[in-house]
Amino acid sequence: MGLLGFAGLWALGRWRGWGDRWLLPATGWWAFLLAINLPPVAGNPVARLVGGDFRAWLVFGLMAALALGYRQGLRALRRRKRTDPRPETAPGTFREAELERYARHILLREIGGAGQKRLKAARVLVVGAGGLGSPVLLYLAGSGVGTIGVIDPDVVENTNLQRQVIHSDQRIGMPKVFSAELAMKALNPFIEVRPYNRKLDEETAQALIGDYDLVLDGTDDFDTRYLVNRACVATGVPLISGAITQWEGQLGLYHPRSGGPCYACVFPVKPAAGLVPTCAQAGVAAPLPGVIGAMMAMEAVKWVTGAGATLSGRLMIHDALHAETRVITVKRRADCPVCGSHVAGWHG
Numbered sequence: 001m002g003l004l005g006f007a008g009l010w011a012l013g014r015w016r017g018w019g020d021r022w023l024l025p026a027t028g029w030w031a032f033l034l035a036i037n038l039p040p041v042a043g044n045p046v047a048r049l050v051g052g053d054f055r056a057w058l059v060f061g062l063m064a065a066l067a068l069g070y071r072q073g074l075r076a077l078r079r080r081k082r083t084d085p086r087p088e089t090a091p092g093t094f095r096e097a098e099l100e101r102y103a104r105h106i107l108l109r110e111i112g113g114a115g116q117k118r119l120k121a122a123r124v125l126v127v128g129a130g131g132l133g134s135p136v137l138l139y140l141a142g143s144g145v146g147t148i149g150v151i152d153p154d155v156v157e158n159t160n161l162q163r164q165v166i167h168s169d170q171r172i173g174m175p176k177v178f179s180a181e182l183a184m185k186a187l188n189p190f191i192e193v194r195p196y197n198r199k200l201d202e203e204t205a206q207a208l209i210g211d212y213d214l215v216l217d218g219t220d221d222f223d224t225r226y227l228v229n230r231a232c233v234a235t236g237v238p239l240i241s242g243a244i245t246q247w248e249g250q251l252g253l254y255h256p257r258s259g260g261p262c263y264a265c266v267f268p269v270k271p272a273a274g275l276v277p278t279c280a281q282a283g284v285a286a287p288l289p290g291v292i293g294a295m296m297a298m299e300a301v302k303w304v305t306g307a308g309a310t311l312s313g314r315l316m317i318h319d320a321l322h323a324e325t326r327v328i329t330v331k332r333r334a335d336c337p338v339c340g341s342h343v344a345g346w347h348g
Contacts, residue, residue, distance in 0.1 A: 094120070098190055102144050115305030116144060122304045125149040125208040125212040127200060127228055129176040131279065132218025132242050134166035135293030136300075140216075141184040141191055143301050149212060150185065151196035152176045199285075200224055205231035214303060215243045216296055218289075220278050222270045229254065229263035233339045238303060239263060240311075242296045246282050248306045249292035249320035252330065253311040254301055256339040260312040265339065289319050 006271045093100070094116075105119075122145050125131050128154040140148050154176050164176075171179040177195035184193050200208070209215055209231045217228045219237060227243065232239040238255035241263055254263045274279045295316065301309050311327075318325045334340055 083128050087190040091312045095190070098144070098213065101188070101190070105143070108141070110307035111301075111305050115307060117161070118304050118306075119144045119301065120146040122214065122302060123147040123149070123212045124214045124216065124304075125151070125209060127215065127224065128152055128219040129164075129166065129180045130154070130160065130218065130220070131163045131244060131284065131289030132293040132296065133176075133180070133216075134164045135290045136216050136218060136297050137180050137184055138166055138187060139294060139297035140300060141188045141193075143297070144188065145191065145300075147192045147194065149194040149196065149208075150177050150180050151198065151200055151208070152180075153197065153199040159280075163284060165290065189329070200227060202227065206234055209237050210235040212237060214300060215239050216300060218243075218296065220244075225263065226270065230338055233262050238312075240296050240299050240303070242292050244284055244288050244292050245277065245279065247285055247288065248317070248319050249288055250314040250315060250317045251292055251296050251299070251311065253303065255312055256332060258312060259332070261330050261337060265333045265336045266315060266330045285320060289317060291320065 028163075098120075099106070102116050105116050106113050108115075124140055124145050124147070126136050126140070126148065128148050129137065133150065133152070133203050136150065137150060152175075156164075156171050156174050156176055157181050158169075158172055160167060160176075161169060161172075166183045167176065167179045168183075171182070175195075175197045177197045181193045181195045184191065198210070198316070205227055209228070215228060215232055215237055217225060219225060219228075220243070225243075229239060229241070231237075232254070233256060236257050238253060239262075240251065240253050242251035243249065252263075252266065254261060254266075256262050256265075295318075299311055302310050313330060314327050315330050316325065332339065
């Protein structure tokens with residue numbers, strides 16, 4: 001009976017894929033021997049066949065359990081060490097997994113190890129987790145930007161999924177910032193994501209933006225765009241702003257403190273209602289926000305690392321329908337109501 005039970009337990013462990021298939025059968029075998037050697041049944045034929053004393057089997061079983069428990073504990077610790085994505089390291093240093101992850105960046109002489117450290121130390125805020133925000137957030141996360149904030153009041157809707165690639169069908173109804181956080185952390189567990197599930201307003205804009213090194217705005221609301229620009233100018237934080245409609249997109253980098261214009265210098269007057277339709281009103285080609293959003297993320301990486309020439313003082317316009325891209329020069333306006341020299345408290 002004991003041998004049959006042993007064989008059955010071993011077969012069960014093999015079928016279930018247990019790593020230590022002998023552990024459960026051994027425990028069962030010990031329990032069987034313990035049971036048959038109890039004083040009330042010590043005189044039965046099976047007990048005489050197996051032999052031994054109840055106390056001896058008890059001591060043996062306890063010693064075996066301690067040994068097996070110690071071995072399993074060591075294995076669990078080793079597995080945890082191998083799978084833990086965030087082992088403790090000194091501030092400013094890279095884990096081994098990060099060095100492997102960012103190897104293609106580090107190989108670029110314009111970025112290198114020093115540039116990757118700047119990305120790791122950078123704090124970047126993304127306003128909007130929609131069409132433009134989706135590729136921006138994914139590429140900032142993939143690039144290794146250490147702290148990424150995202151602010152958006154909306155929830156994921158079915159109509160978003162044609163172009164907002166950071167979200168998924170399973171997350172319809174979830175606030176976009178939390179959906180984006182899930183996707184970003186799944187892509188890169190070594191970053192910090194700060195989701196703000198609310199609309200940016202006048203009362204909180206400067207305090208929030210002042211806590212970041214760079215802002216990327218991909219909203220389709222002109223009031224929010226001008227608010228973000230005012231807060232960036234007031235706090236001295238550079239702004240990368242992008243916009244899309246139908247087949248065309250544009251982006252620029254605005255930072256008056258480095259000599260360039262602000263957003264209001266280039267677009268001093270908000271378009272009249274209905275003059276510039278939203279994506280919901282006029283439609284948009286699905287890959288277009290991916291193209292413009294990726295360019296915005298590229299500008300962010302260049303700004304943080306100091307690589308190449310940015311779009312400061314220039315506006316890029318991309319026509320996807322005719323496969324044309326052009327860049328025009330834009331300048332700061334002395335009479336700008338936001339960053340002009342006459343603005344109180346503004347020191348350039």
